[in-house]
Amino acid sequence: MADTPARNPEYPTFDECLKMGVHIAPMIGRMEADCGHSVLVAFLLRWGGVELNIPKSAPDEKSPFATVLNWLRRDIGYGAWRVPRALVNDRTVLRWRMLHLLRAGQSLSEVARAVGCTARTVSYRKTDFTRRGLLPSPDLVPTKENRQ
Numbered sequence: 001m002a003d004t005p006a007r008n009p010e011y012p013t014f015d016e017c018l019k020m021g022v023h024i025a026p027m028i029g030r031m032e033a034d035c036g037h038s039v040l041v042a043f044l045l046r047w048g049g050v051e052l053n054i055p056k057s058a059p060d061e062k063s064p065f066a067t068v069l070n071w072l073r074r075d076i077g078y079g080a081w082r083v084p085r086a087l088v089n090d091r092t093v094l095r096w097r098m099l100h101l102l103r104a105g106q107s108l109s110e111v112a113r114a115v116g117c118t119a120r121t122v123s124y125r126k127t128d129f130t131r132r133g134l135l136p137s138p139d140l141v142p143t144k145e146n147r148q
Helices: 014-020 026-035 037-047 066-075 090-103 108-115 119-131
Strands: 051-054 079-082
Touching (some): 014 026, 090 119
């Protein structure tokens, strides 16, 4: 959408979650495509994890979440709905931060300190990211031995 604010880099997109191996309901992907990433993230930060009453009538257009509420009315209907945390879930954000720090070249212990977990957890995630093609394979990373 042209009038949608830029993507919020602190949170992964629906497609990035799938690539990281995080299961997110397909409905969130459709909502992100129609409403925009930043709008969806703001909505999930405000309402994620709680029950929301989707209004019967159209919300006030001045409402910051009018786009999302209209989308919900159209695709789900009105009434009570428990909003998933999805893209802003703590574990999803933790994986996202690990991936970015590893891509930036930080060591396992540096990443572990930055995100508040053990180096073993980071090592596991690094292996998983490499297996999924999100990080280069150690065989493909240039070292002193294989540069010659």
